[in-house]
Amino acid sequence: MKFDPDTIVAPNSSHQGSSHRGRPRQFCPDAALTAALKVFWERGYEGASMAELTEAMGITKPSLYACFGNKEALFRKALDLYEKEKLAYVRAGLTAPTAKGVAEAFLRGSLAMQTGNDPRGCLSVVSAVACTNYADSIRDEITSLRLATDRAIIERFERARDEGDFPPGVDPAAMAHYLTAILQGMTVQARSGATPVELERLVATTLAIWPGR
Amino acid sequence: MKFDPDTIVAPNSSHQGSSHRGRPRQFCPDAALTAALKVFWERGYEGASMAELTEAMGITKPSLYACFGNKEALFRKALDLYEKEKLAYVRAGLTAPTAKGVAEAFLRGSLAMQTGNDPRGCLSVVSAVACTNYADSIRDEITSLRLATDRAIIERFERARDEGDFPPGVDPAAMAHYLTAILQGMTVQARSGATPVELERLVATTLAIWPGR
DNA sequence: CGAATTTCATACCACGCAGTATATAAGAGT
DNA sequence: ACTCTTATATACTGCGTGGTATGAAATTCG
Secondary structure, X not given: OOOOOOOOOOOXXXXXXXXXXXXXXXXXXXXXXXXXXXXXXXXXXOOOOHHHHHHHHOOOHHHHHHHHOOHHHHHXXXXXXXXXXXXXXXXXXXOOOOHHHHHHHHHHXXXXXXXXXXXXXXXXXXXXXXXXXXXXXXHHHHHHHHHHHHXXXXXXXXXXXXXXXXXXXXXXXXXXXHHHHHHHHHHHHHXXXXXXXXXXXXXXXXXXXXXXX | OOXXXXXXXXXXXXXXXXXXXXXXXXXXXXXXXXXXXXXXXXXXXOOOOHHHHHHHHOOOHHHHHHHHOOHHHHHHHHHHHHHHHOOHHHHHHOOOOOHHHHHHHHXXXXXXXXXXXXXXOOHHHHHHHXXXXXXXXXXXXXXXXXXXXXXXXXXXXXXXXXXXXXXXXXXXXXXXXXXXXXXXXXXXXXXXXXXXXHHHHHHHHHHHHOOOO
């Protein structure tokens, strides 16, 4: 029976539940995946070579392939991790009391991501924009991920409209796409070297202009 | 003496001034460069292979290298062509009478580019975001290009402030970066499959929110 | 201990990439 | 007509890529 690469289990640094025949793996898959995410994040899918990845992950190629499948599967898992960990502020932001509060939470969350130690820019944006020749499955996953968050923001803004957060005549869906456009633009600017101060000013400007509460 | 690839001259379809020793070239460099631009535009620099380029340009590899130098030089010339032809609306937009007029010209110009037959998205944005491992010279050229237009917009908005286009307390530079962020976000959304109607709505929303005249 | 099983390390493979050597074709100058 | 020059076509090179074969090391089960 073959090893199932879809299930990452038993990082050997933490407590190991059921014992395991054969030689134990000498690295922590979670840590390795985190390292891989960082590489994909700054180099893009095609820009990240297996050599770079294995070096950053601190493992050899056969270990990588045995544990994660292939490059595409690795990227997919890294993308899952990204959306799980790094995009927490999206889910959190949706709980803000007003539409403007949601916008502020998103903008500040995105800003915090740019000023941290992580690579600049949003992995989803980078992956969506860069090269047309990604594997179709990857493109599909990225777009479906984007559609899901778009949908969530739209629904949140529809509620906001019903609660009177917007001036009359404002379309919630339009405001949602407007907000995501600014977030994406912020990613592009961060990616091309904008300073944290400039990004902070972008946040402030957007909030100053924001219609309603 | 070697042929200087920096000067593209004598497309053989148009009138040919001074005659030319040796076998005449059997393609039009301008048309070939336009075809190359299209490929770079939709695939990115690294995503475009020489095979794709030569096929789209309708010439063979030695012809390409003889005429344009190498891949990097070809991209550089394509980028020049892009900024000269496709970004004409930027220079035109700067002449609008008010700040909001400038914003509208940029937004509509960018929108028109997305709905045309050309590849989606802005080549500069794609090139800026995608892969970190471009040749340094290319990155430098792209950023200097971006800085130049940023500077132009900022100066135009400073004039707009002096002319009273903005409400008091609005920073022209901040508004410039805000506007470019939206344009960049529009590119990202167009690149990831947004419909012209959605982009049109983004333009309308931005203009509806725009402070001042 | 010995057998089974799984991971690790080194070396390797086929392929696509950017770029080129070489020989031939097509024109201009004399 | 003959030479000189430039472009074209075909075939090639060296290299980096994603992915793998193979054998040794490390563990559990009997």
